[in-house]
Structures are given as structure tokens and as C-alpha cells.
Amino acid sequence: MDLKDAQLSPKRRGLVSIIAAGLTSLLLIIWIMSGNTYQSVDPDQLQAKEVESTVSNLPKVQTHQVAAKTFTPTLILQGTLSPYYQAQVYARTSSQIQERPATLGQWIEQGDVLVRLDPETRRTLVQKAEADVHLHRSELEAGERLFKNRLLSEHEKLRLKATAAASEAALADAKLALAHTQINAPIAGFVNSLPFEIGELVQSGDVIATLTDTRNLKVKAYVAQQDVGRMGVGNPVKVTLLDGHTFVGEITFIANLADTATRSYAIEAKINNPEGLRIAGASATLEISLPEVLAHRIPPSLLSLDPSGQVGILGVNNEQVVVFHPLTLISFDTEYARVIGLPDTLEIITLGAGFTQPGDKVEPHLQESPL
Incomplete structure (x- = not known):
């Protein structure tokens, strides 16, 4: 090929330039389109990636779902046993002891005779009082007849009436004093003391x-x-003594006023001791069954205090925000605490709570295994 053939004609050179420019434009269009394609990624996908990136930087906590269940609380107290009925029997008249049917340690029923006093002096006083009543009644009857005939003043008639009434009162007192020479048991129980012997003189008011x-x-x-x-x-009560004896009973009294020193309230429970065991005065443990409640069972280690000193527990709400739930402790042991005052169902933090505080957003990991 000669030089003339090697050189392109102007027409051919223009065609080559057009082809080169077209290729360049095509490459530019492809590059622009590829950029638009990258930018046209779904915005929701980008937001999800941003959220995922944010969540991964939140504090991670382990949580458990807990639900309230029916529970019968038991209150444990320390108390002292004493006789349910106890009475000191007093002499209500003065005289010598004539008989003493009761003996120390004997069980007697209500109304049984404990002591008889010498009644002779009292019988004499009754007879004298009866004579006085008869005399003053006769005088009053005579005075009323004279008053009807206008032979006696109204004042004198009233004096006779008062004298008759006084004599009748004296007779009632004499009969009562005679009745008091026989002293009966006011309650059923064991005779715990008999300080006077037969023949001794007792005065009114002596025990x-x-x-x-x-x-x-x-x-x-x-x-x-x-x-x-x-x-x-x-409320039912179970009473346990130091030697292991147990009794059952119920609460019979709750004080309405707290003790000023301890700010606690006195209570009493009644129990039966049919065998008459000598346990009065002993100390005992009371287990009082309280009404059923809906309560949560939570390990005591998860409980915490807020700045004001309120007991509660940290949980996570639906927005994954830490929430402090105040509660009331009703029972606990080394493994579990029973608490009330929480929502029926909630998600509590069991691990990682020490690195969070109420109001923090966290990444919870719910555990399926029971607490």
C-alpha cells in the first residue's frame, strides 16, 4: 500500500470522529445511569439499616416475662401464751372460813363452791332486818289510816314511808351478805391459789x-x-411452741391504737388446749394465714430502691425503655420474694440492670426459661 492509500480521506476521518464521540457519550450515559440506580435504593431499607446500626449501640439487657399468680401470704410473729380466762375471787363479806370444798390444782366448773364462810352472824342480821321490816310496815299502814282521817300530817306519813323503805333495803343487804358466805367459781378453770385455810378470818376484799x-x-x-x-x-393461726407442739386457732382481737413506743398493734388469738398442758406463759411462733392475693414471685436479688427509698424492680416497656415499678413486699425467703403492686404481666430486667436507669432505651433479650 502506498502513502496515499494510508492516509484517510477527510470524509473518512469525519466518520471516525463521529463514531468516537458516540462511544464516549454512550459510556457517559451508562455511568450516569449506574449512579442513578445506586441512589434509587428503597429509603425504608436505608432507614432500617440506620436503626439497626443505632440499636446495636444500645445497652443490652436480659429480660424475663413474669405474671401474677394467686398466693396465700403467711405472716410470722412471735408471741406469748396466757390463760384465755383468769379470775381472782374476792370475799364480799367478813367471816371465818367454815368449809373449803375446792383443792389446789382441781378443775372446777363455773358455779362450783370454792369456800363457805360461817353464816351464823349473817343469819342473825337477816332475822333482825326482817323484824325491822315487819315493824316499819305496820307503822306505815297505821300512819296511812291516820292520814286519811286527817290525824297525821303528810310530812309524818312520808317519814314513815322512808323508814319502811330503809328497813327493806337493810333486809336486802343482810340477805345478800348471807348469800356471800358461799363463794362460787365465776368461771370454769383450775384452782391456782387458795391462800386461806379453814378457821381463818377473811375480810371483805380479801383474795x-x-x-x-x-x-x-x-x-x-x-x-x-x-x-x-x-x-x-x-384469720386462721398456727401456733408452734419451742418443743414442737402445734395448735390451731384464729385471730380474736386487733387493737385500734398502736403502741406509742413501738408503733405496732397488739393482736390476740384463741387456741384450744384440751389436754390442759402447762404451757401458759411460754413463748410461741404464730403463722397467720392472710387473704389470697395476686402476687409475683421474684428473686430478691432483682429488687432495688429508687432515690426516695421506695422498693421496686426495673422493667422494660413496649418502647424498650427502662421503667421503675414500685412494689410492696409481702413474703420472702432465700430464693424468692412475693410482691404485690405490679402490673399483672410485665417484662423485668434480670441481667444488665446495673448499667441502666429509668428512662434509658435498651436492647432487651427476652429469655424463655422460667425464673
Whole structure:
């Protein structure tokens, strides 16, 4: 090929330039289109990636779902046993002891004779009072007849009437003093003391016997002010002595006024002691069954305090925000605490709570295994 053939004609050179420019434009269009394609990624996908990136930087906590269940709380108290009925029997008239049917340690029923005093002096006083009544009644009848005939003043008639009434009152007193020479038991119980012997003189007001009913016992204890509102008369009670003996009974009394020193309320429970065991005065443990409640069972280690000192637990709400839930503790042991005052169902933080505080947003990981 000669030089003339190697050189392109102007027409051919223009065609080559047009082709080169077209290729360049095509490449530019392809590059622009590829850029638009990248930018046209779904915005929701980008937002999800941003959220995912943000969540991954949040504090991670382990949580459990807990639900309230029916629970019968038991309140444990320390108390003291004493006779349910106890009475000191006093002489109500003065005389010598004539008989003493009762003996120390004997169980007697209500109305049984404890002591008889010498009645002779009292019988004489009754006879004299009866004679005085007969005399003054006769004088009053005569005075009323004279008054009708206008032979006696009204003042004198009233004096006779008052004298007759006084004599009748004296007779009633004499008969009562005679009746008091026989001293009966006011309650059923064991004879715990008989300080006077037959032949000794007793004065009105002297204690001639002490009776204690230890077949029925009362247990007295004190309950804290935060617990007294959960109790009621009739609540079942289990009483356990130091030697292991157990008795059952119920609450019979709850004080309406707290002790000024301890701010606690006195309570009493009645139990039966049919065997008459000598346990009055002993200490005992009371287990009081309280009404059923809906309560959560939570490990005590998860409980915490807010700045004001309120007991509560940290949980996570639906927005994954840490929430402090105040609660009331009603029962606990080394493994679990029973609490009330929480929502029926909630998600509590079991691991990682120490790195968060109420109001923080967290990444919770719910555990399926039970607490």
C-alpha cells in the first residue's frame, strides 16, 4: 500500500470522529445511569439499616416475662401464751372460813363452791332486818289510816314511808351478805391459789382463790403497722411452741391504737388446749394465714430502691425503655420474694440492670426459661 492509500480521506476521518464521540457519550450515559440506580435504593431499607446500626449501640439487657399468680401470704410473729380466762375471787363479806370444798390444782366448773364462810352472824342480821321490816310496815299502814282521817300530817306519813323503805333495803343487804358466805367459781378453770385455810378470818376484799382456764389459751403478739391492714378478726393461726407442739386457732382481737413506743398493734388469738398442758406463759411462733392475693414471685436479688427509698424492680416497656415499678413486699425467703403492686404481666430486667436507669432505651433479650 502506498502513502496515499494510508492516509484517510477527510470524509473518512469525519466518520471516525463521529463514531468516537458516540462511544464516549454512550459510556457517559451508562455511568450516569449506574449512579442513578445506586441512589434509587428503597429509603425504608436505608432507614432500617440506620436503626439497626443505632440499636446495636444500645445497652443490652436480659429480660424475663413474669405474671401474677394467686398466693396465700403467711405472716410470722412471735408471741406469748396466757390463760384465755383468769379470775381472782374476792370475799364480799367478813367471816371465818367454815368449809373449803375446792383443792389446789382441781378443775372446777363455773358455779362450783370454792369456800363457805360461817353464816351464823349473817343469819342473825337477816332475822333482825326482817323484824325491822315487819315493824316499819305496820307503822306505815297505821300512819296511812291516820292520814286519811286527817290525824297525821303528810310530812309524818312520808317519814314513815322512808323508814319502811330503809328497813327493806337493810333486809336486802343482810340477805345478800348471807348469800356471800358461799363463794362460787365465776368461771370454769383450775384452782391456782387458795391462800386461806379453814378457821381463818377473811375480810371483805380479801383474795380467797385464783382460777385459770388453761384449756383455752390466748396468744398475744404485736404486728407492724404496714402489715396490720392485711389482717382481720377470724384469720386462721398456727401456733408452734419451742418443743414442737402445734395448735390451731384464729385471730380474736386487733387493737385500734398502736403502741406509742413501738408503733405496732397488739393482736390476740384463741387456741384450744384440751389436754390442759402447762404451757401458759411460754413463748410461741404464730403463722397467720392472710387473704389470697395476686402476687409475683421474684428473686430478691432483682429488687432495688429508687432515690426516695421506695422498693421496686426495673422493667422494660413496649418502647424498650427502662421503667421503675414500685412494689410492696409481702413474703420472702432465700430464693424468692412475693410482691404485690405490679402490673399483672410485665417484662423485668434480670441481667444488665446495673448499667441502666429509668428512662434509658435498651436492647432487651427476652429469655424463655422460667425464673
